[in-house]
Amino acid sequence: MDIKDVVTAYHQRGAEVIEFVYSFGTHANAAEQIARTLLMPIARARAMMILGKAMYGPCPRHEKRQVREANTILARRMGVGLEMLLMIHSQVKQLSLQAPLTREELRAELLALSKEMSVDEMRAHAARRVQELNPGGVRRECRYLRFSRSIGADGLRAMMVRLPEQEMMRVREAVDARVQATWRSGSNRRHEQARADALHDLLAGASVVGEVPVRRLEPTIVITTRDAAGEVIDTETGRTFGLSDGSTMTLEEYASIQLADTGYVVVCDADNAPVNAYRIQRLANWKQRHILEAEQLVCGNANCGCAGNMCQVHHIKPWEQGGETNLANLMLLCPTCHARVDRDPEWKLNGYNGRDPDGRTWHQDPNGKRRYTMLPIRKLGIRGVAATL
């Protein structure tokens, strides 16, 4: 196939591409499989899956089956491109169910025009039509607040908000008022950065926002035992230092001397591994959780960027099968990834997750292929930090 055929297929055979994507199914891991097979970002794979469901999945009750089928045939016959199909779908789903046309009827109308317009012209035209058709002229209520699942190479995560114009203006006024009080032009912060700082101050800087208490960021202090006077020895009472004057000191005593009374303590040994299992068993559960958060920072599924404080504690060897509640057998997974884990490695549905002794977390798919988390943010976890001390 030469490159012209590839480009033609992309621009004229959108309906077939979507049918191919739909053949992967709609189960939880299909988007991941599509993204890997077609080498595309997972968000894009999800958008194509959603369109696949609308074109080839079960017909919703409020739509007429014949109209829907005719649309799919029309899209094929006219050779409508993939981008155009995705654009039309993104607009059509803004149509209210109370509008005089159904979504499939509007799709038919837009498909018929698709050869006369560029994708951008279609966006503008379709948005106008939706506004005309929706009762009261208002688009379907679609306010949202989303946090990006992945973290950029620079360690930043994005947040995207949609609000009706008047409400958004009030948010903007509050942010800009704070910027005005704290920012001077010519300072080394750009204006948009000052806005981001102001938003963060407004939402998270105070310990109380309105009536709601906010959990402040809690620092984690990492101490290594390498600067200790003597060597670490295992005794009946746990790990203990032999000091040069012949006396001994437990890890806990050492940590409390180093830290007085603030923060939480995670003690790393000479290999940068967090505290041994024996010690951890004596710790309350929130401490294990805190250590895992500080170590992993994000969900332990390969390349899921969900933040650690949103995650659940997962027993690598299930509790029912005798898996212990100690650090060696625990990891953090976000609620979505946690729900997908095969509780029994024999199941071979979605695969399972685990952690190597060096702390690297992984996902193993049912074919036995193991993938490790490669997110750069993991370097900021306590093992990474301790290694640079």
Ligand SMILES: [Zn+2]
């Ligand atoms: Zn996850």
